[in-house]
Amino acid sequence: MDIQTIRRYKRNYSLLSGILSNNPILMQGLVLAPAVVASTTLKNGLALCICAFVVFLPTLFVVSFIKGKNQIPHFLRMFFYALLSSVFFIPAAFLTKAVFPSSVDMLGIYMPLLVVNTIVIARAEAVAVRSRPLVAVGDAFFHMIGFAVPVLLAAGIREYFSSGTLYGVLIDLNSRNLTQVNLPFVGFILFGLMAAGAQLISQKATPAYRKWVNKRIILKASAESTAEQQSRNSEER
Amino acid sequence: MKKVAETGPEEEISQELPQKREGAGLADMIAALMPLFVPAYFFYGERPLFISLVTVLAALAADILCTRMRGRKIGVHNLSAAVTGLIIALLMPASVSYAVPISAALFAILVVKHPFGGYGRNIFNPAAAGYAFAAVLFPKAVFSFPAPFTKLAADAAVQDLSLQTSLLAALKLRTLPQTSLFSLMLGGVPGPMGTTGILIIAACLLYLLVRRVVKFQTVLPFLITVFAFAWLFPRIPGGRLASAGYEMMAGPLLFCGVYMVSDPATMPKTGKGAAAYGILCGLLAMVFRYYGAFEEGFCFALLIANALAGWLDRQLSKISFKELGIRGLAALRGLLRRAAGMIRKTAAEKGGAGNGHSNHKKV
Numbered sequence: 001m002d003i004q005t006i007r008r009y010k011r012n013y014s015l016l017s018g019i020l021s022n023n024p025i026l027m028q029g030l031v032l033a034p035a036v037v038a039s040t041t042l043k044n045g046l047a048l049c050i051c052a053f054v055v056f057l058p059t060l061f062v063v064s065f066i067k068g069k070n071q072i073p074h075f076l077r078m079f080f081y082a083l084l085s086s087v088f089f090i091p092a093a094f095l096t097k098a099v100f101p102s103s104v105d106m107l108g109i110y111m112p113l114l115v116v117n118t119i120v121i122a123r124a125e126a127v128a129v130r131s132r133p134l135v136a137v138g139d140a141f142f143h144m145i146g147f148a149v150p151v152l153l154a155a156g157i158r159e160y161f162s163s164g165t166l167y168g169v170l171i172d173l174n175s176r177n178l179t180q181v182n183l184p185f186v187g188f189i190l191f192g193l194m195a196a197g198a199q200l201i202s203q204k205a206t207p208a209y210r211k212w213v214n215k216r217i218i219l220k221a222s223a224e225s226t227a228e229q230q231s232r233n234s235e236e237r
Numbered sequence: 238m239k240k241v242a243e244t245g246p247e248e249e250i251s252q253e254l255p256q257k258r259e260g261a262g263l264a265d266m267i268a269a270l271m272p273l274f275v276p277a278y279f280f281y282g283e284r285p286l287f288i289s290l291v292t293v294l295a296a297l298a299a300d301i302l303c304t305r306m307r308g309r310k311i312g313v314h315n316l317s318a319a320v321t322g323l324i325i326a327l328l329m330p331a332s333v334s335y336a337v338p339i340s341a342a343l344f345a346i347l348v349v350k351h352p353f354g355g356y357g358r359n360i361f362n363p364a365a366a367g368y369a370f371a372a373v374l375f376p377k378a379v380f381s382f383p384a385p386f387t388k389l390a391a392d393a394a395v396q397d398l399s400l401q402t403s404l405l406a407a408l409k410l411r412t413l414p415q416t417s418l419f420s421l422m423l424g425g426v427p428g429p430m431g432t433t434g435i436l437i438i439a440a441c442l443l444y445l446l447v448r449r450v451v452k453f454q455t456v457l458p459f460l461i462t463v464f465a466f467a468w469l470f471p472r473i474p475g476g477r478l479a480s481a482g483y484e485m486m487a488g489p490l491l492f493c494g495v496y497m498v499s500d501p502a503t504m505p506k507t508g509k510g511a512a513a514y515g516i517l518c519g520l521l522a523m524v525f526r527y528y529g530a531f532e533e534g535f536c537f538a539l540l541i542a543n544a545l546a547g548w549l550d551r552q553l554s555k556i557s558f559k560e561l562g563i564r565g566l567a568a569l570r571g572l573l574r575r576a577a578g579m580i581r582k583t584a585a586e587k588g589g590a591g592n593g594h595s596n597h598k599k600v
Contacts, residue, residue, distance in 0.1 A: 180374045189348060196352070 006217060013213045015135070018143030021206050025150050025191065026198040030118040034110040035151050036187035042167040045155030047096050047103035048111065049148040054092035055114050056123075056140050059085040063128040064136035081124050086115045119143060150198075154190045158182060262501070263316040265450045269441040270323045270496065276424050276434035281331035282388035285430040289326035291335055296322030296342040303351040314356040321345050324364040324496055327431025328489055329371070330382040331389055332398055337375050341367035361543045362503045365493075365536040372531055380406075380532060382427035401427045404487035405532040413475045414483060421486045432489035442495045454508050455499040455515040462519030463490065472527060490522060493535045503543045509558075510550040517549070518542045 014022075024030045031052075039045045062084055066072060072080055089112065096111065097104050104111065123143055128136035160166060162182055164175025180186070277285035300318030304311055322342045329338050345367030353359045372379050381400035383389065389398075404426055407414045416426050424433035432438070445451040464481050471480030485491060498504070498518055505514045521541055525534025 178374060180376075183373065185373070193348075 005221075009217045009220065010213065013216070015138045015142055016209075018139065018146040019149075020146070020198060021202045021209075022143075023146040023150070023198055024119050024122075024143050025147055026195040027202070028122070030122060031114075031147065032191070034107075034113055035147070035154070036191060037184050038107050038110045039151045039155040039158065039187060040106070040162070040182040041103075041159040041165075042152065042155045043100050044103045044106055045151045047100040047107060048114075049144070049151060050099065051089075051092045051096045051111055052114055052117075052119075052147060053144050054095055055085050055088050055117075056120060056144055057137055058088045059120055060123055060128045060136045060140040061133055063124045064131055064133040066129055077125075077129075078121060081120050082116050085117070085120050089115045119147065150191065150194050153194065154187060157190060158186065262448075262450045263313065263320060265445060265448045266320045266496070267316065267323065269445050269450075270320070270327065270431075272437050272441060273327055273431040273434060273492075276437060277327070277331070277430045280385040280425070280433070281383065281430055282390070284389035284391050285326075285331050287391040288329065288331070288333065288335065288338055288430075289323060292326040292338040292342045293319050293322035295339045296325075296346055299343050299346040300350070303346065304355070307351065307355065309355070317356050318346055318350075321350070321364045321367065325367045325371075327492070328364075328368050328429050329379065330400075330428075331430040332381075332383040332400060333378050337371050337378050340374075341371040344370045357502045359502055360546075361540055362497055362500050364500075365497055365539040365543070369536040369540060372533075372536065376531065382429070384427055385425050385433075403428045403532065404483065405526070408473055408483060408487060409526075409532050411472050411474075413473050413479070414487070418479070418482045418486065421483070426487075428487075429489050429492075432492035435486050435491060438491050438495055445495065451495065451499045452504070452511055454511040455504055455518075456494060458512045458515035459494050459498050459519045460485070460491075462516045463494075463523060466520065466523040470527075484523070484526070488533050488535075490533070490535055493522075493539065494518075497539060503546060505546045505550040505553075507550050507554055509553040509556070510546070513549050513553055514542055514546055517545065 018024065021027065025032065025035055034048060038048050059081065063081065092114075093104075093111070123136075123140055127139045131139070156166060158181045160172065161175075161178050163177060163179075164170060164172035274286060274289070296318040297315065300315050301311055304315060322338075325341050325345065326338050329341075345363035349361050349366040350356075350359045350363040353361070368379075380402070382403055383398055384401055387398070404414045404416060404421070420426065422435045424435060424437075426433055442451065442456065446453055446456070463485060467481040467484035468477050471477050473480055473483065498515060499511075505511050518538055521538030522535045525538050526532070529537070
């Protein structure tokens, strides 16, 4: 089994890294502005996540068709990514407006801000340009899940404390209505605490995951080698 | 005072390793905070004592928990959490519900103190951050005060109590308060439960200065800056002196100046840095008071100054005032010579005698 095959396998397994060990918000600190400011209610958070999904996945899908890094010069690629995601923002904006009409006004500038976002550039440069379309989309999907989970968590916590509701449904009748929770500084502190928690979980989970991946690779390699041997044997015969 | 200034290097060493000597400082801090409970009990009854006790217990419990979680030994340094809890409790109005100071203390210890490295290594003053947290989250509870001489019971929540705004709210509206400066000094005004006894705080400041727990290099520039700012830019009618007096004595500014500005962990380590830090704190505090959203923005000012403490140390250690003085004198001499030359020239042109400017030749 040559090194390139191992790399290919590892890349396929590193798809999942967007959820925890390479989480765009908690580990890399990307897209902090919309995440901190707009995650005030679950509806707002969900609107943000849907918009991000609809913008990012097709953008990275299209980017993955650029074969080789020299097809578009480096300084133009950034503009290309932003242009592409602004094209996909049009249907995303319409979709979000149809599903959450009130949230669009509350999100304000932070929804269009997703067009010039750092996740697109980071993932496009790191993975999408040099991978097959399916891998690029899978990577974007898991990064989006890594984006959505903390945003929705923060949105739920802040909605519960600010109005005693969850997704607009009244849960806590004796809520103190701390509307100050919606201030950005609370969002920063919440995301900071979540980042610390993610570090803790990642430190515990990543070695186990790596071990599992290595075992899988070894298993596949042995299976391949036995298959090769069998084919050789059959040829020899 | 001069003796304190001469022991510069020794103090710097002690701040490099705060664990070695800080137990005594903490005991002094607690001892200096205790007298403030006398006016608190006198004005509001037993409730301030219970609030402080509960807050201190919460802070201590959180601190001990965090220390154990980080695998450190429990020791005298845990008393710094008690100081934090006491300061937070004394900054609250006596009518506050127990949840507010407790959550502020927990925020101070769990979010501001230990994630940044715990005792002696925290960047931001925990008490200031806790108070800022309470002020932002519960502004109504923190900025409305019961009238003095109303005895409050230690129940969970105080009901049917008419709450007042402090004198700072009147200052914010640019009106002259009805209270005289003398009664302000004695402390019979609505305000945070521990911070209205100005005379007692001043006495505690003297005690802390003598015990060298508080650095006069920070506190004096701070107080002078506040005084000068209020003197130069009065926002109330009634003259500059009244403005300066009210700004200094209304609200918890003096309390914060004594107990929070010269926290050894968060202030600059060099003398020059400490002085600049005091000036910066005073300036920012007054700017927050004049233009901020809340009537008292001291804690926000202190947090900003905390963030700049290390930078101040680094920048000011490059500057040598001796060199600056020599260079400035030389520049001044050059200027004077040039001016003398010009005056002589004009005098010669006019044909008059230039003897009147002979003193410039000496320079």
